[in-house]
Each structure stands twice: as C-alpha cells, then as structure tokens.
Amino acid sequence: MNLLSLIPPVLALILSPLLLGVINRVKARFAGRRGPPLLQVYYDLAKLLRKGAVYSRTTTWVFRAGPVVGLAAVLTALCLMPLGGVPALWKFPGDFILLTGLLGLMRFAMVGAALDTGSSFEGMGASREVWISALAEPALLVALATLARQAQELSLTRICAALSEQHWLHTGPVLALVVVALGLVLLAENARIPVDDPNTHLELTMIHEVMVLDHGGPDFAFILYGAALKLWLFAALVTGMVIPAGSLSPWPNLVAGLGGVFLVAIGVGVVESVMARLRLLIVPQLLVGAGALAATAFLLGLK
Amino acid sequence: MNALLLVALALLPATGFAAWFWGRTGRNPSGLAAAGVVAASVFGGLPAIYVLLGGELMPWRFPWPVPGGEFHLETDALTAWFLVPLFLLSACAAVYGAGFWRNGIATRRLGNAWLFYCLLVFAMMLVLLARNALLFLFAWELMALSSFFLVVFEQERATVRRPGWIYLGLSQAGAAFLFALLLILGHKANSMDFTHWAWRGVDSPVLAGVLFALAVLGFGAKAGFVPLHIWLPEAHPAAPSHVSALMSGVLIKTGIYGLIRTLTFLGEPAAWWGGTLLGIGLLTAIFGVTFALAQHDLKRLLAYSSVENIGLMAAGLGLGLLGWCLGEPVVGVLGLAAALLHAFNHTLFKGLLFLGAGSVLHATGSRQFEDLGGLLKPLPWTGALFGLGAVALCGLPPLNGFLSELLLMLTAFGSVLSPENPLAVAGLLTVAVLALVSGLAVATFSKAFGVTFLGEPRKPTTTPQENTGTMRAAMCILAAACVAVGFFGFMLVTPLQRVVAVLSPQFPKLFPASPSPLVWVSGAGVALLVLVAGLAVWRKTLLARRTVDATVTWDCGYARPHPRMQYTASSFAQPLTALFRALLRNRVRLSPPTGILPTAARLATEAPDLCAERLARPLFARLTTRLARWRWLQHGNVQLYVLYIALTLLALLLWKLR
Numbered sequence: 001m002n003l004l005s006l007i008p009p010v011l012a013l014i015l016s017p018l019l020l021g022v023i024n025r026v027k028a029r030f031a032g033r034r035g036p037p038l039l040q041v042y043y044d045l046a047k048l049l050r051k052g053a054v055y056s057r058t059t060t061w062v063f064r065a066g067p068v069v070g071l072a073a074v075l076t077a078l079c080l081m082p083l084g085g086v087p088a089l090w091k092f093p094g095d096f097i098l099l100t101g102l103l104g105l106m107r108f109a110m111v112g113a114a115l116d117t118g119s120s121f122e123g124m125g126a127s128r129e130v131w132i133s134a135l136a137e138p139a140l141l142v143a144l145a146t147l148a149r150q151a152q153e154l155s156l157t158r159i160c161a162a163l164s165e166q167h168w169l170h171t172g173p174v175l176a177l178v179v180v181a182l183g184l185v186l187l188a189e190n191a192r193i194p195v196d197d198p199n200t201h202l203e204l205t206m207i208h209e210v211m212v213l214d215h216g217g218p219d220f221a222f223i224l225y226g227a228a229l230k231l232w233l234f235a236a237l238v239t240g241m242v243i244p245a246g247s248l249s250p251w252p253n254l255v256a257g258l259g260g261v262f263l264v265a266i267g268v269g270v271v272e273s274v275m276a277r278l279r280l281l282i283v284p285q286l287l288v289g290a291g292a293l294a295a296t297a298f299l300l301g302l303k
Numbered sequence: 304m305n306a307l308l309l310v311a312l313a314l315l316p317a318t319g320f321a322a323w324f325w326g327r328t329g330r331n332p333s334g335l336a337a338a339g340v341v342a343a344s345v346f347g348g349l350p351a352i353y354v355l356l357g358g359e360l361m362p363w364r365f366p367w368p369v370p371g372g373e374f375h376l377e378t379d380a381l382t383a384w385f386l387v388p389l390f391l392l393s394a395c396a397a398v399y400g401a402g403f404w405r406n407g408i409a410t411r412r413l414g415n416a417w418l419f420y421c422l423l424v425f426a427m428m429l430v431l432l433a434r435n436a437l438l439f440l441f442a443w444e445l446m447a448l449s450s451f452f453l454v455v456f457e458q459e460r461a462t463v464r465r466p467g468w469i470y471l472g473l474s475q476a477g478a479a480f481l482f483a484l485l486l487i488l489g490h491k492a493n494s495m496d497f498t499h500w501a502w503r504g505v506d507s508p509v510l511a512g513v514l515f516a517l518a519v520l521g522f523g524a525k526a527g528f529v530p531l532h533i534w535l536p537e538a539h540p541a542a543p544s545h546v547s548a549l550m551s552g553v554l555i556k557t558g559i560y561g562l563i564r565t566l567t568f569l570g571e572p573a574a575w576w577g578g579t580l581l582g583i584g585l586l587t588a589i590f591g592v593t594f595a596l597a598q599h600d601l602k603r604l605l606a607y608s609s610v611e612n613i614g615l616m617a618a619g620l621g622l623g624l625l626g627w628c629l630g631e632p633v634v635g636v637l638g639l640a641a642a643l644l645h646a647f648n649h650t651l652f653k654g655l656l657f658l659g660a661g662s663v664l665h666a667t668g669s670r671q672f673e674d675l676g677g678l679l680k681p682l683p684w685t686g687a688l689f690g691l692g693a694v695a696l697c698g699l700p701p702l703n704g705f706l707s708e709l710l711l712m713l714t715a716f717g718s719v720l721s722p723e724n725p726l727a728v729a730g731l732l733t734v735a736v737l738a739l740v741s742g743l744a745v746a747t748f749s750k751a752f753g754v755t756f757l758g759e760p761r762k763p764t765t766t767p768q769e770n771t772g773t774m775r776a777a778m779c780i781l782a783a784a785c786v787a788v789g790f791f792g793f794m795l796v797t798p799l800q801r802v803v804a805v806l807s808p809q810f811p812k813l814f815p816a817s818p819s820p821l822v823w824v825s826g827a828g829v830a831l832l833v834l835v836a837g838l839a840v841w842r843k844t845l846l847a848r849r850t851v852d853a854t855v856t857w858d859c860g861y862a863r864p865h866p867r868m869q870y871t872a873s874s875f876a877q878p879l880t881a882l883f884r885a886l887l888r889n890r891v892r893l894s895p896p897t898g899i900l901p902t903a904a905r906l907a908t909e910a911p912d913l914c915a916e917r918l919a920r921p922l923f924a925r926l927t928t929r930l931a932r933w934r935w936l937q938h939g940n941v942q943l944y945v946l947y948i949a950l951t952l953l954a955l956l957l958w959k960l961r
Contacts, residue, residue: 052850056855060757068838092823102831105699108699119857123870123875145716
C-alpha cells in the first residue's frame, strides 16, 4: 500500500467543511456582502457536537441510525476516491460501482430517518430525494462509462491516471461533455442550486434541508459533515477527470488536485450566485439532459 | 451422498401424504409437515453443497414404463446451484408456515395445503434433477398444478379464484411451448435423454433460432418476462405469504434454470439471441420496477419487484450471450455469473421480504399501505428484518444484493470497453437502465419500508401482535444468509466457476480469479461496519452526560397534527409515477375540494397492469368469442371425453398406417 494514498482521505477529512465556507464566501462576494467567516462550518460543527439532543416521540432507532450510517458510508467511500494523480487507498475493477452503492446506502439511511419522523415535510423531502437521485444515477454512470471507454480502464484511480493531455487534445469534446454532465450531477447530488436551495427558509421548497428538520446536536453534526464530505467526493471526481495527471510527479499532482477541488467549490458558488433555483418540474429535464450529454459523448468517442 | 438425495426425494411426498392423512384425522399437521420438509432439505442440501464444492455424483437411471421416458436424474453444478437456495428457502418457508398456519383453520384444509406444499418442493427438485424430457415435463406440470392449488388456498374468495385461473392458464400456455421445444429436440436427436442433446447443437441455424424462441416463451411465462408476467402480480398477493415466498424465491427461477439448460442443447449461440434476451430483460426490469413503485398493496409491490429482478437476470444472461458471440468471452462469463448469483441472492432476500409481508398481514390484517404505518414499534423484529431485506434488494453494500449488482454492472462496463461498437452501445444501454432501475428500486423500497414501518399508524387498530418464535426464526435465518453472502461472497467464486463450466468448458478460466472485486467489497463492508460501530459509540459518549429530550415531530406550530396528515405511499411515489405516466397509465379519480369552506374531497389512484389491460384482456376477449362456436364440443361429460381420446388415437393410428 502506498503511504501517499493516505493523504487524499486525510485532506478530505480536514478540508471538506472549508469547501462550504468557500462557496458561501463566493456567494457573499457576488451579493456585495462580507459573508460569514471561511471557517464558519467548523464552528457550527464544534457547536453541534457540544449540544444535547431532542428526539420526536414518533421516532425509533432508524432515526438515530440514519446520520451514523450515512457518515460511515461516505467515510468508506473516501477510500475509493483518488485526488489528482494520487492513487486511492483501495482500487479494483468496478470500484466506482461500490462508490455509488455506498452513496446509495447513505441516501437510504437518510430517507429512512426522514420517514421515521412521520412528518409530511420530511416525507416530501424524502420523496424528492429518491426522485432526483433515481435520475442522477444514470447520468453519473453513463458519464463514468464514457470515461472508462476513453481510458480503457475500470477503476477510478486508473481512469484518472490514464486520462492525459493527449486525450484532451484528441477527444477534447468528449471529455468536455462528460465534465459538464458530471458537474450537473454534482449540483443535483449535493442539493445545490439549480436543483435545491440550501438557503431557503420555507419547508415546502426544500429537498435536502427538509429531510433533516428534526435532527439536532451530534446527529446534525454528522449530517453536516457527511454532506461536506460528499461534496468533496464529487469535486475530486470532476477534478480527476479534468487534470491530466499522468505527466506530473506526485506532489505537484496533489497540489493541482487540491486546487481543482477548490476551483469546483468556487464554480458552485458562482452558479449559485448567478442562477435561481429551477422549478421542480424542470429538474428531471436537467438530469435527463445530463445523461443525454454523457451518452452523446460516448457515441462521439466510438471509433 | 447420492443416497441422501434419494431420501430427500422420497421423504417429500411421504411427508405430504402423512400430513394429508393427519389433517383428515383432525389434528393440525403443520408441525409434522414442517419437520419433514426441513429434514428433506437437510438431506437434499448436503449432496448439492458437495457438488458445488467439487464433488461428483453418479447419475441414476431407473426404468420408467413410458415410451421414451426414463427416470434419469443427475446433479451437475448448475442443478446444485439452484438446489441449494431451493432447499434453504423451502425449509425456512415451511418453518414459517408452521407458525402461520397454527390455529383457526380447519385441519383438513391444512392437510391438503401441506400435501401440495410438499409436492411443490418435490416437483421443483425433480425439474432441476431431471435429465429426461418426459420426466422434466411431468415434473414441470406437477409443479404448476401443486402451486396452483396452493395459490387458491383461500378458494372461497373470488379475489383468490380469479388469480388462480390466470396463473393456471398462463402456466399451461407456457408449458405448451415447452412441449413443442422438447419434442422437436427429441425428434432431432432421436432420444428423449438430455445427455444425448448436450453439446450436439442443432445443425440448421433457423431451427436453432425457432427453438430458442420457444424456450424464451415457455420458460419466460414461468419466470415472468414482460408481457408474460401478468400472473405474478395476481397470484403472489392471493397465495399465503410463505407460499408467495417460495414461488417468488424459487419457482420463477426454474424458468431461468430452464433457459440456461436449453442453451446447452442448442450449440453455438447467435448474436441476436443475446440481443433479444437483453432487450426483454431490460424492458422487464424497467416495467417491473415502475409498476412496483406505483402499487398500493405490499405483496403486489413485492411481486412486481420480482418481475424486475427476473429482468435483471435475463439482461445479464443476454448481455453475456451477446459478448460471447461478439468475441468477448469474459463478458460472456461475467454475464452468466451475474445472472446466476442474482438468482441465488434474490431467493434469499425476496423470501425474507415475503415472509415479512406475511407477518405484517398477520399482525394488522391489511396489506394496503394507506392502512399501515408505525409498525416498527409493535413489530420490532419483523420491521428490522424487513428493512434488512429491503437494503439487500436495493443492491446496497454491504449486503448480498450488492454483489450481484456489482457483477451485472461489471458485465455492462466490460462490454463498454469492447472494440466492437454494437456491444459497447449495448453495454452503455445496460449501464443506463441498470442505474435507473437501481435508483427506482431504492425509491420503491424506501416507500415499502418507510410507509409500513415508520411514522405513525395511519389507521387506528388494536395493538398488532409480533410474530411468534418459528416465524421469526425462519426470517432470521434468511436475513443471516443475506448478511453472510454479503461478507463472504468471494467464497462463492469457486462454485460459480464450476457452474459456468456447464455452458462452456473454457469459461472457468476466464472468470476473474482472486483477488476479485468481491474480496475488496467484503473488505469495504467490514470497514463500513467498523465505522458504523465507532460512530455509534462516539455519538453515545457525546450524548451520555447531556440532556436528551423527547417531544413531538416538528409540525410548524400546528395545533392538532393527526396521523392521517402523514405523507402517504401514493404521495411519496407521485413525482416518479408522474414521470413514468406514459408507461403506467395510472388512473386518477379526483373530487377536488370546492367552495370557500370545502368539505369532503377524494383522490384515488390506480395503476392497472398495462399488459393485462391492453394486451391480455382484448386478446382473451377475442379468443372467447372466436372459440365460442366450438363450445358444443365441451359437455363436461366424461364418457364423451373418453370417446374423443379414442377417436384421436384411431386417427393417429390411421395416419401412421397410411
């Protein structure tokens, strides 16, 4: 096992809440505000971890298990994700299928916890969550299939390593389309604008936030941290596709990967600043569109 | 070892008739019958496991006084692979049934039911073991009839009789194709013995294609390929729950087994077979999961989910055949292995889920989602085990469903990498459909689990009773099997290598050897468990010395929340059913609230089966009118039928003498 491979997960554990801080700072700048401190999410996490908890009398162990299982799943998934050209801790043919499986487990746990409260708000959020993810998953996997075919490899690490600047030179449009598709999936899976608005204050319009209305204290800290890690995972995925990693030595690679992840966060912030949330009925079109883009890329890449 | 298998074969009908007699004398035969089935399963399971571990069993041949027939039984790895889940689920379902059919039902009826249960297990065993076409057809018909009598156990209700007729009609129609298939094969080889057919192949590609189509139709009717699936959502809810478990877990898999067995007779496959099977599989999977999502009845939902899973197996098999024909034997072996492993896994978790549905029905008297809710508190065991089965069915790690999902996806990704463009496009299509289906399965089963077991009871009832010891034990065994396969799935690789050798001797070498992805998945599963345990302990220590309060669910300050205000199953599924309305054609009857002070308003939605409504119903209506003019032939008079038989024989004799 490569000791270097320990660095990406550790960086993710330390830096992922900063991504949310960066997004909020970019949004504040666009709005002409000063915005919350960059480290605000760390403060929030520390505060939540020091609190007690209040549980609804309707809930059972499913409600308490949701955040724990969700965070454990996304932590396991971290071991599968390379950063820049640094290989992941675990790499095997089809590791990205395990990655999507783990994210699915996280979703199932959170949906179960939401339904456990018996609240219509949370039921509605859960319903929308499974609706959006059912449409985002084909787009994600078709995009990965396109990349796997381009790289002729079946593990994330090897795909990232095989995609070099030569690919960008020869099949640039293919990769560009895939990156756009992956970007749309990132926004949908992480409950960002234009699919979901993390800052809305009306329960009826939320998706992710409304599912966690009843969570508090350490449970909510787990959820918040899990969401930050999930954002990191997708940002690292998009970065890995864009950066031609094969040609650099490990340390510049790592810096480039890190830079890429934060650039993605800035990009999310820009999108959130210049766009409004889409009507819910339009969201399927967006996700089917993402899948269609990825499929087009696949067909373009056929020889 | 061979003798043990014979003992199992003899014990099953003996148990059945003993239970029947026992019921006639007014005693409850459930305990006796369950003990017999469990013993037969142990006796039969050991030789099957022995074969999977590399043992060899001598075939038996006993004379059978039927022209062309012979009592020829053989246990190869393919048979053993299907026998193991058959015995496991039969034993668990019988133990569960002993608790389920405890009291309150006439012992005479119980005796009859147990007789058919034992005959069904016996027939399925014989279908898997038979190596003679006539014996196979005999077992196939016995299987259809005994399961029909089990489906109509509550025959006094019209809602049970109608599904029973649909099932009987469709399984006889399917059997007609199998008669044609096996008789043509027998005629060509001039023998009814399977060993004379294997590896010979059929010389003309047109005839091979026709035989393949017959097999898809005949076995597809049993397995539930769209549009031949229409009996599943009818028969499964009508049958007692442990019978549904057995039918959905094992009986429909005999269709998959038959299809694979037939492929060994037909020789080199053609690419269009694979393409057809892949298309049917993907269509069946999408159709099944979409209709599962729209159901209001827990057992109907599970039945449609079985349709979906059969579709996944067919897709794996089809893509494998396509890869095999287009010069990618690795894809071929992966697809076959994925289909086989999925068949194995589906037995475990679907059996568990049907038993769970039975416990819900037993406790509340209802299968309708809008009557259920909050059952996890009164039924903690049923709820937890059903939840585990749901996670496994959704193909989520670390349980067994994920392993077959992984193999299916690897098949698809393997074909995506192929230099053959048609195979790559087929692979991409499979990737997209599999991803969509797994997303929809998560939606379906979070609905099934969430609406049934979580939240508040939607209808005030008396406190539901948790299931008793034997019922719980049966569910626990199946759940433990799901977990064990999830964590030790890599140990199934060697048996699978033996099984895939049945289709092509070069296959075992191509199967990804260790360290296979399955080992990594098991490792990740262990890591996940450790993390869950660690985080749970951390959370507990964090909360240990702090105030932990209990209150109501956040209700926006509304003064009088009511359980009826919860999100319903229909509303949970609505965004997705709206998206797929072109396929579902769901009917909505709405009387909206009107006026300034609205009073009663109603909304009812219904998703009748598209194939049953648009295809089967018009077809059978037309058939009925067309065939009505021949009704004078049918008098229900036995003497007349004997006359028909005699006339037919005479005609055949004259034709032969001509």
